[in-house]
Amino acid sequence: MAGEALYRAFGRAVSTRRKALGLTQAELAAKVNMSRASIANIESGRQNVLLHHVYALAAALELTKVAELLPPIPQKPLVEELKMMLSNQALSKQTLSQNAEAQVADLIKSALQPRRGKA
DSSP: OOHHHHHHHHHHHHHHHHHHTTOOHHHHHHHHTOOHHHHHHHHTTOSOOOHHHHHHHHHHTTOSOGGGGSOOOOOOOHHHHHHHHHHHHHHTTOOOOHHHHHHHHHHHHHHHSOOTTOO
């Protein structure tokens, strides 16, 4: 996850929890000794957050774990992983044509997509 996306996801989590508790940005800011503008910037993903602020925000938002504010660790996209596997095969002289690589990638991607109407 790129840095900007990480801060936006964190900010959304802060905003969602703050609203669920019925707090204003100013009230949350007072609890964590920050300005209301800082809270607004954090919630919009425009402000980097120091670790001690993450803990203060989690406590003020009545969370038992800091991780509840953090987005999950992004997984490497399947297509990128497949390309790496195919390029490793090419290095070991087991080459596939570009067309064959594309077909394999499409096959795997379609096999892993959730089926409509199934749980």
